[in-house]
Amino acid sequence: MKKLLGILVLGLLWCNNVNAASANCMGGECEFMLSLHYVWAETNCFQPLFMEEVETDFLSFTIVATGETCMIFDSR
Numbered sequence: 001m002k003k004l005l006g007i008l009v010l011g012l013l014w015c016n017n018v019n020a021a022s023a024n025c026m027g028g029e030c031e032f033m034l035s036l037h038y039v040w041a042e043t044n045c046f047q048p049l050f051m052e053e054v055e056t057d058f059l060s061f062t063i064v065a066t067g068e069t070c071m072i073f074d075s076r
C-alpha cells in the first residue's frame with residue numbers, strides 16, 4: 001500500500017513539471033521550448049529571460065518565478 005501511495009504522489013509531482021514551458025527573451029521577443037501555444041512571440045515584457053519557467057496561455061504567459069504576466073502581440 002505504501003508503494004502504491006508513493007508512486008501516485010511521485011506521478012502527480014512529475015505531471016505538474018512536465019507541462020512547464022521555458023522561455024528565452026530579449027528586447028520583447030521570446031522563444032519558447034515545450035510550449036503548447038507558441039514557438040516565438042512578440043511581447044510587452046522587455047526584461048531578458050534565459051531558460052525561465054513560464055506558464056503559457058492563448059493571449060499571455062506568466063513568469064513562474066515573479067508572477068509577472070506578459071501579453072502576446074504576435075506569435076508563431
